[in-house]
Amino acid sequence: MMSAREFNFDGLVGxxxxxxxxxxxxxxxxxxxxxxxxxxxxxxxxLAKMRELAARGFAQAVMPPQARPNFRLLRRIGFTGTDADVLARAYREAPVILACAYSASPMWTANAATVSPSADTFDGRAHFTxxxxxxxxxxxxxxxQSTRTLRALFADERHFAVHEALxxxxxxxxxxxxxHTRFSATHGGKGVEFFTYGRVEFDPSAPAPKKYPARQTLEASQAIARLHGLDSARTVFASQNPDVIDQGVFHNDVIAVGNGNVLFYHEQAFHDEGAVLNALRNALANVETDLSAIRVATQVVPVGDAVSSYLFNSQLLTKPDGTMALVIPQECQENRAVARYLEELVASGGPVDELIHFDLRQSMRNGGGPACLRLRVALTEAESAAMHQGVIMSDALYDTLVAWVGKYYRDHLEPKDLADPQLALECSAALEDLSRILGLPGLYDLT
Ligand SMILES: N=C(N)NCCC[C@H](NC(=O)CCC(=O)O)C(=O)O
Structure with missing residues (x-):
C-alpha cells in the first residue's frame, strides 16, 4: 500500500x-x-482557514476562482453589444440573471467535482468528474472552468483522469x-466510496422531497462510480432523507461527514439509517476496517440547529498522531445545543479530540461552511509530486494572496454594483494577475 495524504483544495473566494x-x-x-x-x-x-490548516501540517492547496461575469451566458441569451452594453441591459431587463452571471459560487469547491483516489479505481489513477x-x-x-482547472492542476495522464461533467x-x-464520502483505514489504502442522492429520476416511487429540490440523482452517482471504475463491493449508494432536504439539507454534507473509518451524522440524515450503516459495515469489511459511527440524536441537536449552525458541514481531519480534529464554523459555538454537544464529543474519548473553529461568516451567509469550501483529494507521494505545485498553500503564497486581495477586492458589494462596468474590469484584472501568481498562464479563457 502506498502512503498518501489528503489535500484539501479550498476555493479562493472571487x-x-x-x-x-x-x-x-x-x-x-x-x-x-x-x-x-x-x-x-x-x-x-x-485564506485564514487555509493558512492555519497548512501551518498545522495538513496538506492544503488553493482552487482558483472563476471568471466573472459570465459573458458567455449573457451573450447566449441575447444580450449583445459591448461588454458594458451587455451589463447595462442585463441589469435593466434581467437583474437576477446578471447576478447569476456574477456569482462567486465556485468558491464552494466541494461541488466542483467528485474525486476517487487511485487506490479505489480500476486503472490505478486518481479520477475526477x-x-x-x-x-x-x-x-x-x-x-x-472546473474541468479546465482540474486538467491544469492534474495534467499528468499517467496519474490522473479528469472527466467532463455528466x-x-x-x-x-x-x-x-x-x-460523496470516502471511508478507509488510511488515505492510501483501498476505501469504500459512499454516494448519497436525493431522488431517482426513473423510479417515481423512490423517496423524494416535496418542498425543495433534490439536487443529486441516483443515476448521476451511478454514472460517476462507473466512470471512475469503482469496485461494486466497495461502493455504497444511499438515499438522503427527503424530509431533511425539505428542512434545508440541500447537500448531504450539511447533515453528515466522514473521514477514515468515522461517519459523523445526524440520525435523520438518511432515508433508511439501519440499511446505510449495514451497507457501510459490509463494504468496509472488504477492506478489513470497522465503521465507527458517531450518531447525533434529534433530541440533542434538532435538524434546524444542525442546519443553522452547520455542525455537520465541518471538516473531519486526521491529525499526524491519528486522532481527528473537527473544523467547525464559529456559528457552532453560538448555538447552545450544538456547543454543548461538541464539548461532550471532544471529552468522550472517541476519535474526535479537538475542535478548530473559524470565522467564515461571509461564506456562511450564502450557505457555505468549512466543508463546502474544500475539495478533498487524497494523493500518493508520486501523485502529489506530479500535480501542479503553484497552488500548494504556504506562508509565502498566503502573503502574496492577501496582498493580491488587498489590491483588487472591494469591501462592499450590493445588487446595484453589478451594473457597474468597472467591476467587470476589476474582476478580469484580478484573475489575470492570479493566473500569473499561481503559475497557471493558460488557466482562463479570457478572450
Ligand atoms: N454544501 C456545500 N457543499 N456547498 C454549499 C454551496 C452553497 C451554494 N450557495 C449559493 O450558491 C448561494 C448563492 C447566492 O444566493 O448568491 C449553493 O446553494 O449551491
Missing part, C-alpha cells in the same frame, strides 16, 4: 462574492438575499463531493 438569493432550498442563501457582501473579507476569511450543478442556473456552467439534464443532476 472578487464578485455577493448575496443574490439564488439557491432555493438553501436557507441561508434565501434569507440573505440582496444584503451587502464584503468580498475582501470573504476572501481573507477563506466535474459536477454539472445543473439544478441552479448560477452554478450550471461552473463545470466548464450530461446537463435533471436525470443526471450532480453536485460533486458534497454528496
Amino acid at each position: 472578487p464578485s462574492h455577493n448575496y443574490a438569493g439564488l439557491s432555493f432550498g438553501n436557507v441561508a442563501s434565501f434569507s440573505n438575499v440582496k444584503s451587502a457582501s464584503n468580498p475582501r473579507e470573504a476572501a481573507l476569511q477563506g 466535474a459536477a454539472n450543478l445543473n439544478n441552479k442556473l448560477h452554478r450550471s456552467e461552473e463545470h466548464l 450530461p446537463p439534464t435533471s436525470a443526471f443532476g450532480d453536485e460533486g463531493a458534497a454528496n
